[in-house]
Amino acid sequence: xxxxxxxxxxxxxxxxxxxxxxxxxxxxxxxxxxxxxxxxxxxxxxxxxxxxxxxxxxxxxxxxxxxxxxxxxxxxxxxxxxxxxxxxxxxxxxxxxxxxxxxxxxxxxxxxxxxxx
Numbered sequence: 001x002x003x004x005x006x007x008x009x010x011x012x013x014x015x016x017x018x019x020x021x022x023x024x025x026x027x028x029x030x031x032x033x034x035x036x037x038x039x040x041x042x043x044x045x046x047x048x049x050x051x052x053x054x055x056x057x058x059x060x061x062x063x064x065x066x067x068x069x070x071x072x073x074x075x076x077x078x079x080x081x082x083x084x085x086x087x088x089x090x091x092x093x094x095x096x097x098x099x100x101x102x103x104x105x106x107x108x109x110x111x112x113x114x115x116x117x
Contacts, residue, residue, distance in 0.1 A: 003037035005059045010035075013053055024048040 010020045021031035024045045033039040041049075046056050058064045072080075083091050 001037070001062065002040060002059060003035045005062065006041070006054075007035040009049075009054045009059055015052070020052075023052055 010017070013020075015023075017028050017031045017035075021028045024031070024041075025048055026034075026041075026045060030039065034041050034045075046054075046059070049059070050056050055065050083094065086094065
């Protein structure tokens with residue numbers, strides 16, 4: 001199954017087995033064996049595949065990365081990563097600060113230009 005999905009992703013990206021395998025650091029024969037399900041790719045290979053746009057979640061699980069997650073910037077992903085290492089209280093505090101900053105920004109956008117002087 002992983003092999004079939006890996007092949008689907010390669011074809012979606014319109015890449016030959018040669019080009020795909022070269023980018024991912026394996027031989028064409030290894031690529032063929034992955035796609036035929038005779039071998040499974042390792043994490044190094046999958047990380048390189050991500051760099052060229054492969055939906056590795058789909059390859060491994062059969063589920064696509066949700067569109068909302070794909071739309072996140074690296075900065076937004078970094079913030080989520082930082083939050084995952086915080087205590088529950090720190091996360092709640094960060095959300096409150098973020099909401100206050102967002103609300104202040106929205107207020108400035110809505111206020112007439114001459115009323116803030």
